[in-house]
Amino acid sequence: MSEEKIVDAAEEKEVAVDSEDYKERYLRALADYQNLSRQTQKEKEEFFRYALADFLYDLLPTYDHLKLAVASLSPAEEKNPWVAGVRHVLRQFQEALAAKGVEEIKTVGEKFDPETMEAMSGEGETVEKELKPGYKLNGKVIIAAKVTVK
DSSP states (O other), rough: HHHHHHHHHHHHHHHHHHHHHHHHHHHHHHHHHHHHHHHHHHHHHHHHHHHHHHHHHHHHHHHHHHHHHHOOOOOHHHHHHHHHHHHHHOOOOEEEEEEEEEEEEEOTTTTTTTTTTTEEOOOOOOOEEEOOOEEEEEEEEEOEEEEEOO
């Protein structure tokens, strides 16, 4: 009977060690899974952000041309009813871009910022004229504004 108790105690100790080992492995696997899940989510967000930036890089020149077309209308053309429709489309375009985190970089009259602007001509610190608008996506420059400085 005492031999049976010794065997049971030894088995009990072995089971306890195995149990602790399995628990450690489980906790480690759980932590690895949580880290993988966070990493995957981060990569998805990063992919979406870069995919959107690439799409916007292709789309924003069309938006710029639409703005130029509306800005260059003569006073007689301004009275045509279709101009109101085009202005409405332009406003919807602006709202859609803003909803996705796109903002136009303010330039004219501002101090030249090499982080957001590219000087095409002139010398000085103040932006005199905007040659091509620049844009940020969620605070990150995706297209630098092209300006002249004085």
